[in-house]
Amino acid sequence: MPASLTQRSLQAVWHPCTQMHRATHVPPLGMVRGAGPWLFDEAGRRYFDTSSSWWVNLFGHADADINAALKDQLDLLPHVMLAGCTHAPAVELAERLSRLTGDVLGHCFFGSDGASAVEIALKMSFHYWRNTGRPDKQEFVCLRQSYHGETLGALAVTDVAVFRDAYDPLLMRAHLVISPDARQAVAGESTADVARRAVAALRALFETRAERIAAFILEPLVQAATGMAMYDAIYLREVRALCDEFQVLLIADEIAVGCGRTGTFFAFEQAVQPGAAPIWPDLLCLSKGISGGYLPLSVVLSRPALYAAFLDDDVARGFLHSHSYTGNALACRAALAVLDRFDRADVLQANRQRAAQLTEALAPLREDTRLEHVRQIGMIWAFDVREPFVGARFAERFHLAGRARELLIRPIGRTVYLMPPYVLDAALSAWLARQLRATLDDVLQANHPGADRPSEPAVA
Numbered sequence: 001m002p003a004s005l006t007q008r009s010l011q012a013v014w015h016p017c018t019q020m021h022r023a024t025h026v027p028p029l030g031m032v033r034g035a036g037p038w039l040f041d042e043a044g045r046r047y048f049d050t051s052s053s054w055w056v057n058l059f060g061h062a063d064a065d066i067n068a069a070l071k072d073q074l075d076l077l078p079h080v081m082l083a084g085c086t087h088a089p090a091v092e093l094a095e096r097l098s099r100l101t102g103d104v105l106g107h108c109f110f111g112s113d114g115a116s117a118v119e120i121a122l123k124m125s126f127h128y129w130r131n132t133g134r135p136d137k138q139e140f141v142c143l144r145q146s147y148h149g150e151t152l153g154a155l156a157v158t159d160v161a162v163f164r165d166a167y168d169p170l171l172m173r174a175h176l177v178i179s180p181d182a183r184q185a186v187a188g189e190s191t192a193d194v195a196r197r198a199v200a201a202l203r204a205l206f207e208t209r210a211e212r213i214a215a216f217i218l219e220p221l222v223q224a225a226t227g228m229a230m231y232d233a234i235y236l237r238e239v240r241a242l243c244d245e246f247q248v249l250l251i252a253d254e255i256a257v258g259c260g261r262t263g264t265f266f267a268f269e270q271a272v273q274p275g276a277a278p279i280w281p282d283l284l285c286l287s288k289g290i291s292g293g294y295l296p297l298s299v300v301l302s303r304p305a306l307y308a309a310f311l312d313d314d315v316a317r318g319f320l321h322s323h324s325y326t327g328n329a330l331a332c333r334a335a336l337a338v339l340d341r342f343d344r345a346d347v348l349q350a351n352r353q354r355a356a357q358l359t360e361a362l363a364p365l366r367e368d369t370r371l372e373h374v375r376q377i378g379m380i381w382a383f384d385v386r387e388p389f390v391g392a393r394f395a396e397r398f399h400l401a402g403r404a405r406e407l408l409i410r411p412i413g414r415t416v417y418l419m420p421p422y423v424l425d426a427a428l429s430a431w432l433a434r435q436l437r438a439t440l441d442d443v444l445q446a447n448h449p450g451a452d453r454p455s456e457p458a459v460a
């Protein structure tokens with residue numbers, strides 16, 4: 001019998017975010033086909049992609065519109081370097097993204113994966129201050145529980161021990177400030193109170209150190225990779241004001257939360273008070289969903305004043321960063337098909353209905369005493385399993401139990417979450433909620449509450 005994809009992969013592929021020693025216990029599924037929210041493995045079994053394949057796949061797999069756009073682009077121009085050349089998909093994408101910010105942000109700088117966008121934003125911030133006569137502003141601030149990617153610059157502003165500890169000696173030092181994570185609310189405290197406490201901590205840092213700080217980077221509204229920590233939008237509003245007051249650039253990493261995931265196209269849009277003028281960060285990073293889960297693409301949008309600070313006869317004052325596949329034409333074309341869908345189908349409005357249906361189907365979780373912090377924003381749902389019920393290797397066991405119930409699901413530590421593609425209807429939502437609760441029962445019934453067993457580190 002020929003070896004399966006799984007067996008061959010274990011021999012040939014070094015899988016990401018995986019302790020390969022455990023990979024024989026949790027063998028990679030050999031996927032051969034995708035259709036809508038479903039993935040099909042080589043044995044013909046189907047799995048519902050509950051995390052949109054690491055939050056990239058917005059409209060399901062093998063979407064007809066994105067497929068058609070890519071096939072068209074494939075025959076026209078698959079790729080051309082973006083230094084010294086340009087092409088219609090990159091130009092149109094940059095124009096349309098800028099328009100979505102009311103032209104406050106623009107001059108899209110393209111990267112490939114999310115981490116490359118974060119590197120770009122960090123380097124741009126530092127270089128901006130250097131170009132404007134403030135070379136001492138070299139430091140960065142990030143939140144506790146932040147995740148911005150795994151290249152060395154991005155890892156330096158990431159607060160996840162399991163990812164960064166091994167590389168710590170290689171990383172630049174960043175300031176960590178407390179997260180506005182709403183789960184930290186003590187009795188009588190609102191989510192806004194928690195956010196204000198976090199703002200006060202940031203102010204205290206800025207008061208002593210802003211002279212040296214180039215930028216503050218955050219994930220607006222949801223710290224996704226560290227367990228879907230959600231927080232009050234007041235934090236964004238107040239942080240924007242603080243950054244203005246202390247002349248610190250604000251980088252919004254919307255790699256996970258952009259593209260409608262939190263209910264607005266950009267999560268940062270929710271920072272504004274009803275009736276007030278919109279507010280924006282200085283740099284905004286997008287990736288993941290922007291190309292619909294088809295091709296690696298990232299984008300950094302910036303303010304005109306920031307862009308202008310790089311214009312000079314001196315080449316070295318320019319932003320000379322590049323990646324070979326920067327602004328790949330196929331990836332940009334996929335992104336245009338994604339934006340077309342948002343325009344044509346009023347995705348944000350449809351998602352409000354989808355979200356209401358799934359939230360209702362998941363309502364019994366709120367009564368489940370084994371769980372805490374059952375939460376939702378836009379198209380993200382999450383809950384934490386209470387410590388006494390977690391047990392050893394919870395995420396791994398949950399993932400395996402999910403497979404048996406046709407779910408492709410990967411908890412982060414003891415946080416179980418859903419970030420499905422925007423294709424749910426009432427029937428699918430009911431099915432998904434049923435399977436999720438059944439998986440939870442399968443896993444938790446196998447545990448003895450109070451058993452003193454270590455849980456594994458949180459890995460997305």
Ligand SMILES: Cc1ncc(COP(=O)(O)O)c(C=O)c1O
Nearest residue numbers: 113114115147148149219255256
């Ligand atoms: C908020 C955030 N920033 C950056 C990244 C890194 O993106 P990539 O994995 O594409 O490098 C991620 C990935 O999960 C993320 O969630």
